[in-house]
Amino acid sequence: MSRPINKTNNKTNCQICQQPAVMELQHGLLCKNHFIAYFEDKVFKTINKYKLIRRNDRLCVAASGGKDSLTVLFLAKKYCENYSLPASLFALVIDEGIERYRAKTIMGLKKFCRDHKIPLKRASFKKEFKKTLDEAYPLINKDSKKKPCNICGTWRRYLLNKYSKKYGATKIITGHNLDDEAQAIVMNLFKANTKLAGRLGPISGIKEHELFAQRVKPLYFCPEKEVKLYSVLKGFEINFVECPYSREGYRYQIQEMLNDFEAKFKGTKQGIINSFLALLPKLEADDLNDLEQIKQCSRCGEAANQEICNACKLTAVIKNKDVVNKGVVNKGVVNKGVVNKGVVNKGVVNKGVVNKGVVNKGVVNKGVVFPSGKGNWN
């Protein structure tokens, strides 16, 4: 926005039409209609500039029922209609099994999809991994000190990729906004994850690969507060419940810090994004070399950078824990050898999956295999 502010304007009216303003942007005030037009224009320009949607794409919108996903779902559909694209679109929701949270948002999402005639597909942790997040988290947390967001992120990215392919998607659209992306960039910097390009940017680093659907983020340049306002002005019925686990995650701390900084130094988040975008071409060139390292998981056939993929390793760890907890341990099997000497202590848990494999050295740091980043939605 760079329109000059009308001199007759007062401080509460839209700079274009003099109606009461709903939002103050860097360059002035906007009323409801002009804000909606400004917001949609920004999203469509992002889609065009980065070629996020192509004519014949089949689009899978990762949807949770939150404001970001409903906004991106609505605008992706509107974009295809405006440009008369033959692209088709469906929503995919992943039910992690989080009590008093996900069921509510899924209800809202169902209604939204019905109202807007968008097909809705569903995948769930329980069905795929035999455990909800609520059941899995206590099992794995004891020894590994893993946060629920780590488990959730691994499984959700896995299911998103698997089910989007199952339903023939050529692209996955996510609702990541500018705040999410700024958080993810800073998180990766703080954790020295130097291979960022695969997970970040308006379009994910993997350009073409049979094991992946590309991920794209049409809300990339939209600050969270703008998305929130847009969703409210459009009358989307959104359940603003927060994931009960979100405050336990690392991301939450980063979010608080960045909000604090933004309040003191306006433009901080945009500055992070601009710096990152300036570096992105170099990062992407580095990432292309990593494409060769992608393998197929020997258990499930999905993408992996080692013999077994992250999701399968995590499932194996949880399954072992479960066996131990259910009493096999105390009654014999474990004490006499199997668990203590074998599987759990030496094998899967301590050396393999948790400490060395998945998180620290593997997929996540390189960014190639599971592009995404958002703790709450990936």
Ligand SMILES: [Zn+2]
């Ligand atoms: Zn106006």
Ligand SMILES: [Zn+2]
């Ligand atoms: Zn696997």
